[in-house]
Amino acid sequence: MMASCENSSTVHKDGSVMSSTLLFTTGLIGNTIALVILGKHKRDSRRRVSAFYILVTGLVLTDLFGKCLISPVVFVSYASNLTLKALGANNHLCDYFSFSMSFFGLASMFILFAMALECWLSISHPFFYQEHFTKRRVIVIFPVVYIFCLLFCSMPLMGLGSNKQYCPGTWCFINMTMVEQTPSFSVLYATLMAILIASVLLCNSSVAINLTKMYRKQRQRSNSSLSVRDGTRRFAHSEEVDHLILLVLMSAIFLICSLPLTIRAYIGAFAPDNRDEEDLIALKFASVNSIVDPWVFIIFRTSVFRKLASKCCKDSSSTLHL
Template sequence: MALSQENASCHNQSTLADGSPTKSAIMFSAGVLGNVVALILLEIRRRKQSASLFQVLVTSLVLTDLLGTFSVSPVVLTAYLRNESLIGMSKIRLVCGHFGFSMTFFSLVTLAILLFMAVERWLAIGHPYYYEKRMSKRCGYITVALIYLLCAIFSGTPFLGFGKYVQYCPGTWCFIDMHPPESKHKVFNIIYASCLLVMIVCTVLCNASVIYHLLLMYRRRKAHRSSVPRQRGHTRHRSIAKEVEHLVLLGFMTIAFVICSLPLVIQVYFNTCCYQVHDQYDLLPLLLVSVNPIIDPWVFIILSPPVPRLLWDKMCKTAKCKSTQEKVRSIHPVLYHSKPPGNSEGGSVMQGYTGTPGTAGS
């Protein structure tokens, strides 16, 4: 498999080829600020009401993004300040290995938590009885811990010879070898890309199922609106609105991760299966993967209530206002033309609004 001369030299160079720390500093600042603000919003919400399983998972996702940002961005800034590549900063390639491990580990953990969030919503909407019996915050903590453990084991196998982390131009990147010469490294790449692809597909399918069940809930509520008491209907309206909030947040986070991860999956498959490759295309998928921890918290900040709740309430109030006006027009003639014997017209109107059985003749 042919490697370009520039990329081959970047694998072992000890100084930076080019580049500026400005872009990395901006990305680091935006990532830290977004995640910190998102954590503050989650803490404020937790103090107002007890945290749900979904909020536990969102908090885990934000903390994961924050840890990922702190694990790689300071290394890049240090490399620019010292004008040394990741290989040059450590004779035993420790820094490069740390960077590659972090990129692989946090990309897997982030998508795994997103998948668990999608499964949680799918169970809550599609299988509420099972959800109430089996799903809890404790289940969320255990699942997140297992996700961290399994992803750490897989991401650590390159240190044991299964898979390989190499340095990329301009010397501030280390990731899995996108053009591995050995078969075992190719197998590692295929497993990594396949895990990402399977989790992406499952997350999208779960979200599609949630949308389908929400549409069914809305149709049932609309069909039985006349027979449902007002208070119960209001509660169900709030329940659907809350589920829509969760779905919107999860949907946009999924879209962001698909955009950031799918190019990497395609590139890994392409590099493994094809012999004629262009190494300059490897940097873009790596850049997109590193951008995802910056996008996720800002998606949460923008789509976090009360923003979607205000939009939903405004839509519902508009529809409810029109429905109320139609009901008043239909009820108004009855109120003003039905007069009980012996009562005045004014009394008839008052009885129509406030009268109760047993008081009409008093």
């Protein structure tokens, strides 16, 4: 069992700068390639860029900025063999790292929710969507999300919670242990994340159900096998289906990466076990999300994957009809 590093001044011997370097490099390359693909899509698109792609671009940029603002602190800590508390006087560096981790994690989740909501409105309420979900209003989403996350994640800095240094001493995050018999700020953070995750899953489920109903109605209205095949082809290549597949993949990754942290936050608040190594694993899962997201988008944009997804949609739709 790894000893607690909460008050240590030197990096724990089990720490590895290679793993941090690999994660940073992978995230940096992935986000950069994703931005190139998005830029190419904007140039090649004959129509104006959709709201969904504006939100995807914002998500990629948020993940990229998060990596660039957080990872260098880790490298400095390893290079000097000093923990974040030892490097920054009065815990300032530790507070910065904790705030950045929580801020970018929550902001990414809000943007992912906005993507799911946009997809749901475009399918379930198309008239409302066309009238109210304009490009200008989509862009306004970002400052609103960032301001809210800034205020919310600043609560520990204002005395409404506390931050903790985790092993090997190159990580800091919200203290997930109950303090003075009062549930910690981590419960509020975890609860908000859980609500957003549930909302994303609910929107995605609703979109999937509505698309299935639309396809069945299309099949029923078809008068010939040729028109059925044409309808299936249109359905399989529709923009809504593409968006849904990408959303489902990103939502699944975010669920896998965020759930451990949510569980550890509730355990630390209501049944503390002081298992720092499990908290650290949960934190690593949370940090991996910003690395995996752009690669999911990159793979999704490849022709091979899109052909495979299209074939799966056709097969599953035919099965449902039978």
